[in-house]
Amino acid sequence: MLYAGVAWHSSGYEVVFSRDAGSGGAPVPSARFGPSERDALVAHLRSVADHADDELVSVVDSTNGIIDGLLMAVGLRVHRADPWSLPERPVLGSVGAADLAEAARRDLARLDRLTIDDGTLTGRVTEQLATMKRSAAAEAPLRAAGRWFTHGARDERVVALTFDDGPQPPYTGQVLDILDHYGVPATFFCVGLNALERSKDTDRMMAAGHTVANHTWSHAYLPDLTRDQLREQLARTFEVLPRIDGEPVRYFRPPYGSRSPEVVGWLGEEDVTTVTWDVDAEDWTLPSPEKIAADVLRKTEPGSVILLHDGGGDRSRTVASVPLVIEGLQERGYRFVLLDELKPAI
Numbered sequence: 001m002l003y004a005g006v007a008w009h010s011s012g013y014e015v016v017f018s019r020d021a022g023s024g025g026a027p028v029p030s031a032r033f034g035p036s037e038r039d040a041l042v043a044h045l046r047s048v049a050d051h052a053d054d055e056l057v058s059v060v061d062s063t064n065g066i067i068d069g070l071l072m073a074v075g076l077r078v079h080r081a082d083p084w085s086l087p088e089r090p091v092l093g094s095v096g097a098a099d100l101a102e103a104a105r106r107d108l109a110r111l112d113r114l115t116i117d118d119g120t121l122t123g124r125v126t127e128q129l130a131t132m133k134r135s136a137a138a139e140a141p142l143r144a145a146g147r148w149f150t151h152g153a154r155d156e157r158v159v160a161l162t163f164d165d166g167p168q169p170p171y172t173g174q175v176l177d178i179l180d181h182y183g184v185p186a187t188f189f190c191v192g193l194n195a196l197e198r199s200k201d202t203d204r205m206m207a208a209g210h211t212v213a214n215h216t217w218s219h220a221y222l223p224d225l226t227r228d229q230l231r232e233q234l235a236r237t238f239e240v241l242p243r244i245d246g247e248p249v250r251y252f253r254p255p256y257g258s259r260s261p262e263v264v265g266w267l268g269e270e271d272v273t274t275v276t277w278d279v280d281a282e283d284w285t286l287p288s289p290e291k292i293a294a295d296v297l298r299k300t301e302p303g304s305v306i307l308l309h310d311g312g313g314d315r316s317r318t319v320a321s322v323p324l325v326i327e328g329l330q331e332r333g334y335r336f337v338l339l340d341e342l343k344p345a346i
């Protein structure tokens, strides 16, 4: 077996390869990629897999939630290494790529193999739901203060359309074209690593009147972070997002909606309003555009916050669903608003 550790740091990605002892095969040199060279990274791993005599296994950690979908989209095998199989992480960045490859080489059976259906948290979905449930009490004071919401008031036929995990070409531009065409505003929860070299996209969002908000730097599973790592993920992302009067917009969405009581407490100490969602068509599992739109239309109520994705994998189906979603909701008398215009739920 050939293992590729895929690490992220403040300015991009590193890939280091490792092989089972005595398995032969030519050594594969390590490689570095900038955040906007993600397609090249994926193509590189695909090419290594095509030319290797043994099977290639790519390994990410639970703070690297933006690359696995792209690797699986080209048919690569991806496993996730969790903190208990790894050395400590720096304040910003995953563990090193060599450590990731080594964790897989040592004991691949301990590392969950990811599926497109369960995504980055394959094997930890039950744990994630239980940890979220335990967080409800900690969220209550933030909800009461208007600093955490899932949807708006149910008494007006307005909805907020939100797109997560971008910007990612070509999908983000296509979504923006569609929103332009219909004159509909939306909120984009951007991943810092994606936004870093794509200010053209985030500037276009701002110029069109959309809201550009924070979705962490690397799409990390928040319960695995320390207080300092969470703070750094937020601060770095705010640094690369566009500003209004010198200040970035202070909305934040946790990747996967993930949180723990500790994480909620830490978010309470940050200058952010956390926004989750009440309508999820699970478009990242790649259903048809018609199914995505039908799901959204069935689940939407007055005040709903609708979750879709413009990044993190092949989003062509989501893009094709957006006109169906917009027209369907308009036919049902809904008006699209930004998060600022959603009246709080009481």
Ligand SMILES: [Zn+2]
Binding pocket: 164, 165, 215, 219, 254, 255, 256
């Ligand atoms: Zn996300």
